[in-house]
Amino acid sequence: MSPRMGLDLQKIVQTSIEIADEDGVHAVTMANLAKRLNIRSPSLYNHIEGLPALRNELALHGLRQLYSAMETNLSQSSLQNPVIALGKAYIRFARLHPGLYEATLHASDNQLPEIQKAGNKIIEITLKVLESYHLDKDTALHTVRGLRSILHGFVSLEQNNGFGITLDLDDSLDYILITFLKGIQ
Template sequence: MSPRVGLGSNKIVMAAAEIADEQGMEGVTLAALAARLGVRPPSLYNHIDGLAGLRTQLAVHGLKQLYEAMSSASQGLSGSDAVLAMGKGYAAFAKQHPGLYEMTLQAPDADNAELIEEGDRVLKLITCVLEPYRLGEQGELHAVRGLRSILHGFASLEQKGGFSISLDLNVSLSATIHAFLAGIDQFRE
């Protein structure tokens, strides 16, 4: 049996990303995906390696999109301006694509080179933006962990409605990133 014309892995991943953003990671099932695409679930197996394979493809797609959001936000900037813009790009991606963002948080499959490569691209971008602070190799890695923790925490709290007080979230995020940068010397080796 030949694969359905017009149905390819890219179309499947895009439809799955929509479901993830609408319903969360748990909503991404082969039955829901097949219904969205108007096909029978067995048809999907011509293009994906089951639900686990689909989730890996979603994670790769999500990491590519996250990288683009962070990279384009910080392009042409340096120092605190770059860190702030990159952080805002991260938070905006997580807000616009909550399910896809959730997919990016899974530990990479050690057997999937593309997933590891995309995760490394995100980390290298953060490292590159923090490079002017001259923290040393280990200090830089600690700072990357700290900044990712701040950004993830902020994005997660925002997604879950944890910021119900009517204060400008942009101001809160900017102040938090500036506070991180004010103490960045703590990471220096």
């Protein structure tokens, strides 16, 4: 069977991102994707091997987009502390693309070299902004894990309406990041 005209992997991934951002990453199925594209499910297999491969593509795309958002915010930020700039970019990305963000956590095979490379770029940019704290290698990596835990926890609570008190969320994020940085110093 020949591939459908106008349908390619990029279109499949973009449509999957739309489904994920609207309904969550678990709503991305071959059946839902085919329905959205107005094709039969078997036609998708001309472009992608199946749902596990699609989840890998989403994770890879999400990691690359997250890195790009972090890098862009660092270069354009007027904030004095680059760690806060990275944190704000991370949160902004998750707010704009909740399903794609979720997909970064759900690769079918996070050992694929491309996925590892994309994830490592995020670690590297974070380590770079932490250089001014003069941390040894292990402490810096623990700090990256701590920062990621804070940011992911914040995203998770926000996306699940876990912040019920009427305090500004961005003010809370600033407070949390500043407190974290004071702990590093």
